[in-house]
Amino acid sequence: MGASNSKLDKVILELPDDERYFGLENFGNTCYANSVLQTLYFCRPFRDRVLRYAAENPPGYGNENLLTCLADLFLQTSSQKKKTGFLSPRRLINRIKSENALFSNFMHQDAHEFLNYLLNDVSEILAREQKAAASAPTTPKSILTFGRGKDGRSPSLQELAAASTASEAASAQAQEPRTWLQEIFQGRLVNQTRCLCCETVTSREEDMFDLSLEIEPNCSVTSCLKKFSATEVLDGADKFFCDQCNSLQEAQKFMRMRHLPQVLCLHLKRFKYNEQLGRLSKLSHRVVFPFELKVVNTTPDCPDADTSYDLFGVVVHMGAQPNHGHYVALVKSCGQWVCFDDDQVIAVTEAQVQSTFGQPYDGGLVGSSNGVGVDHGYILLYQRNSPASEAPLPMDELP
Numbered sequence: 001m002g003a004s005n006s007k008l009d010k011v012i013l014e015l016p017d018d019e020r021y022f023g024l025e026n027f028g029n030t031c032y033a034n035s036v037l038q039t040l041y042f043c044r045p046f047r048d049r050v051l052r053y054a055a056e057n058p059p060g061y062g063n064e065n066l067l068t069c070l071a072d073l074f075l076q077t078s079s080q081k082k083k084t085g086f087l088s089p090r091r092l093i094n095r096i097k098s099e100n101a102l103f104s105n106f107m108h109q110d111a112h113e114f115l116n117y118l119l120n121d122v123s124e125i126l127a128r129e130q131k132a133a134a135s136a137p138t139t140p141k142s143i144l145t146f147g148r149g150k151d152g153r154s155p156s157l158q159e160l161a162a163a164s165t166a167s168e169a170a171s172a173q174a175q176e177p178r179t180w181l182q183e184i185f186q187g188r189l190v191n192q193t194r195c196l197c198c199e200t201v202t203s204r205e206e207d208m209f210d211l212s213l214e215i216e217p218n219c220s221v222t223s224c225l226k227k228f229s230a231t232e233v234l235d236g237a238d239k240f241f242c243d244q245c246n247s248l249q250e251a252q253k254f255m256r257m258r259h260l261p262q263v264l265c266l267h268l269k270r271f272k273y274n275e276q277l278g279r280l281s282k283l284s285h286r287v288v289f290p291f292e293l294k295v296v297n298t299t300p301d302c303p304d305a306d307t308s309y310d311l312f313g314v315v316v317h318m319g320a321q322p323n324h325g326h327y328v329a330l331v332k333s334c335g336q337w338v339c340f341d342d343d344q345v346i347a348v349t350e351a352q353v354q355s356t357f358g359q360p361y362d363g364g365l366v367g368s369s370n371g372v373g374v375d376h377g378y379i380l381l382y383q384r385n386s387p388a389s390e391a392p393l394p395m396d397e398l399p
Contacts (some may be wrong), residue, residue, distance in 0.1 A: 010086055011347040017083075019234075020077050020078055020083060021084045021103060021333070021338060021345045022077050022084065022086055022345070023345050024089050025088040025090070025342070025343055028106040029108050031326050032110065033109075034327070035091070035329040036115045036118065037073070037089065037092075039313035039314075039315055039329050039331055041074060042331040043184075046184055046263065049184070050067075051078060053153050054071035054072065059072065066092075066099065067121075070118075072091065073089050073264075086344075094210045096117075096118075102117075112315075112378065115379060119209050123209075123345070127176070184261065185210075186207050186262050187257060188205055188207055188257070189208055189257055190205050190255070190258045191253070191255050193240055196244050196252065197242065198244045202243075204358070209378075211218065211266050212267040213228055213266060213269060214228070215268050218286050219285065221268075224268070225297055228297065229254055229255050229297035231254045233250070245391070255297075256298060258298070258302055260384065261384075262383065264295070265381055265382075266289075266379070266381075267378070267379055268287055268378055270283045270317065286358035289377055292310055293309040294307075295307065295309070297368055307384050309383060310332075311380065313331050313332070314377045316356050316375055317328070317376055326341075327378075328340060328341045330356070358377075
């Protein structure tokens with residue numbers, strides 16, 4: 001997959017001057033991290049917020065954490081004078097290895113596990129910082145306004161108490177606001193169960209950063225999403241305990257999306273435990289993913305039900321087994337698809353992106369004996385179509 005350097009140079013020259021295309025050094029099987037980092041860098045809403053964080057937290061300001069290391073890498077990339085080249089993410093990789101034992105070795109790791117860890121850790125960092133800022137000692141504005149009344153008198157004890165109560169109520173209402181990372185990646189699912197005896201519907205909501213989709217031979221992402229939300233009948237040994245009936249009853253269970261995120265991350269479950277082999281194996285099923293996606297499995301009250309998404313990033317797993325092989329990133333930048341293969345940057349076509357759907361055949365596991373291709377889309381990143389007012393800021397307008 002790729003093109004000559006001369007073709008890349010020609011393509012890069014035609015792209016905006018403020019964009020940068022830099023590969024990342026591999027420190028021994030860290031391609032799983034490099035591929036995820038590249039797709040996140042070309043996620044413009046995320047990049048813009050990380051660069052803003054870098055401006056607000058310059059090197060030496062506060063304690064180092066995963067987010068400060070990530071912000072430093074993004075800032076290094078965006079501030080390069082050249083348009084192409086490669087950088088060393090050593091500081092970030094070392095930080096990850098020191099924080100998480102799963103990534104502290106030189107073994108091949110799962111890119112999806114890394115993405116989950118990174119997003120959750122950054123979310124926790126932002127939540128802690130947000131909470132610390134909110135708990136900083138300040139004089140309630142509501143009390144300050146009572147400094148002098150219109151008649152020039154000081155407030156009474158009753159007025160001060162009322163102001164304090166109003167301030168506490170406002171604080172409780174504003175408790176734990178969403179972080180900017182949650183605003184970008186977090187969606188909300190609702191799990192509904194309908195008792196077939198009394199028709200009572202029980203709902204349970206949960207937040208998510210991505211959707212993990214079961215795959216089948218010769219399927220599509222759209223069909224996988226429909227299957228994800230398909231109605232399941234709970235009967236026999238799986239009956240549902242209905243609080244209204246106060247007994248076990250047959251029921252219907254289904255999942256819907258109540259809130260769609262700005263950036264939708266889909267994980268295709270290509271790695272499955274094989275009982276015969278006693279280990280994980282890779283599913284080589286052909287899974288067609290569209291360049292424009294409409295999510296159909298939403299609740300009736302979903303405010304984003306008519307939203308469509310554009311594909312901008314694909315993490316590709318290359319290899320026959322989950323614990324071996326290689327990861328690369330395919331990203332769409334300014335209308336052009338680019339492949340980031342560690343420190344190599346290669347211009348590619350839409351047809352080459354489509355080649356990672358997998359080859360049509362009768363299913364099964366990837367293996368060299370059946371002649372099936374081993375390059376498959378594994379993580380898909382879609383960005384919601386937004387009005388011009390919500391478009392990302394140009395690089396020169398970022399703080």
